[in-house]
Amino acid sequence: MKESISNYQEGYASLDPGAGFFRPDSILARDFSVLTAALQFYENKGRKSLRWLDLMSGCGIRSLRWGLEAGGPEDKRESSLKDLEIWVNDADIDRCKLINTNLQPLLKKEISLFFKNDLAEDLLARSYLDKCFFDLVDLDCFGCPNSLLQPLMRVLAFDGILILSSTDGRSTTGHDDIGAIRSLSASVRTHPASWEIALRLQLAAIARQAWLLGRGLEPLTCFSDGRTFRIFVRFRRNLVQDEETQIGFLSRCEMCGAQSSQTLIKLSEWKKCLCKSGSARLSISGPLWLGPLQSPNFLIVIKHLAQQLTIPIADRSEKLIDRLQSDQGLPIFSWSTHELASRLPLEAPPKLRSMIRCLKQEGYQAFANGIVPGHFRTNASIGELLRICEEKFFQGFK
Ligand SMILES: C[S@@+](CC[C@H](N)C(=O)[O-])C[C@H]1O[C@@H](n2cnc3c(N)ncnc32)[C@H](O)[C@@H]1O
Known part of the structure; x- marks a missing residue:
């Protein structure tokens, strides 16, 4: 049995994580979860009571931090904590005793x-029957969360927020074709920006379930460390106009690297790549989410709240907010300068910043990718990227 760190500190919480699963490294996701809860608490301003659900709470750290931090300090609080319900659930009876002790403060x-000490499936079904709706649900499960999406959305209030974690990295990154069909109903191929593709596939799975209920979705933020994929999404009462055009396919030629996308609604032939006729080899992934991955406004507000309410988030979380804020997630095409350098070849890959500057000077969109380190995104074609690299960064052959 794993030994427990009996007095673990994070944010304003001090608790015993116990001997079960606990990752101190998930602090980024927990910081974002607290800030999202704070945002909802402050947006609501006491207009209605709020109900939050920590569905698979482990040692209860998220709920504890919500309760201690999301309302901010008493002198700055605009509405009473009386208006707040927190539901803490884990199916493991041993975790429940620990949760009870940890949440004493x-x-x-x-x-x-x-x-609660229920299977998530039972709790969601009972809540639906009891018409008990949640404004915020944090689902931090092992593996793929998709079997819980539909029952979960049925108990999310209008404008409710879902915080979803998935550790199903194999099928979402193109390493388990059959698994991807089973869990995502999607074709998934390997891609240099596989972390981002995994998030887009997961968002498409969420969209399909939301749209079945006539609900719309607004991604607030997404990020990954390559092991766990974190998505924060708000569910609107209805879809916005043309929301269905946000789902489609991404292709990448395994020979020349050219990337292209198509919406599901206007699916037709793929654009020609750089390869001679007949020699292209397209890897096609999807259906995936083609729309924005971040809401810059959400990120601005949570950063402001963290400062205003002195919510003690980690420096790493603050840096991540800044990085995500400057990359909305569009255009969808992500590149590494290493890949471009090896295709020419160049002696060394251009610096990311220089590449982005050159692309902007030529009138293209270009941003550092906030999710995949070392990548940038642009609307320039592979032909243009190679031309710019050759003209600006060529210093002789390898
Ligand atoms: C990834 S851990 C949660 C970690 C926690 N949220 C944190 O931030 O440290 C997943 C938890 O889900 C619980 N669990 C697994 N399957 C479940 C189910 N079907 N219903 C309820 N709880 C479940 C496990 O007992 C485990 O404590």
């Missing part, structure tokens, strides 16, 4: 706490 507050 919240019992002194006015928050209504509900401790």
Whole structure:
């Protein structure tokens, strides 16, 4: 049995993570979860009571941090914690005893706490039957979360927010074709920006389930460390106009590297790549989400709240917010300068910043990719990228 770190500190929380699964490294996701809860608390301004659900809570750290941090300090609080319900659930009975002990500091507050020891499937089904709706749900499960999406959305209030984690890295990054068909109903091929593709595939899976209920979705933020894929999404009462055009396919020629995309609604022939007729080898992934991955406004507001309410997030989280804020996630085509350098070849890959500057000077869109380190995104074609690299960065052959 794993030994426990009996007094772990994170944010304002001090707790025993116990002997079960716990990753201190997931602090980024927990910081973002607290900031999202704070955003909802402050947007709501006491207009209605809020109900938050930590569906697979482990040692209860997210709920504890929500209760201690999301309302901000008392002197700055605009509405009472009396208006807040926090539901903390884990199916493992041993975790439940620990959760109870860990959440003692919240019992002194006015928050209504509900401790549950149910299978997520049972809790969601019962909540649906009882018409018990949640404004915020954090689902931090092992593996793929997709079997829970539909029951979960049925208990999310209008404008509710879902915080979803998936550790199903194999099928979403093109390393398990059959698994991808089963869990995502999608074709998934390997891609140099596989972390981003995984997030886009997961968002498409969420969109399909939301649209079945006539609900629309707005991605607030997404990120990954390559092992876990984190998505924060708000569900609107209805779809916005043309929301269905956000789903489609991404192709990449395995020979020349050319990338192209198509919406599902106007699916037709693929654009020609750089290869001679008949020699192209297209790897096609999708259906995936073609739209933005980040809401810059959401990121600006959570950063402001962190400062205004002195929410103690890690420096790494602050840096991640800044990185994501400057990359909305469009255009969808992501490149590494290493790939371009090896195709020419160049002696060394151009610096990311120089490449982006050159592309902008030529009138193209270009941004550092906030999700995949060392990548940039652009609307320039592979032909143009290679021309620019050759003209600006060629210093002789390898
Ligand atoms: C990844 S851990 C949660 C970690 C926690 N959220 C954190 O930030 O440290 C997943 C938890 O889900 C629980 N679990 C697994 N399957 C479940 C199910 N079907 N229903 C409810 N809980 C479940 C496990 O007992 C485990 O504690």
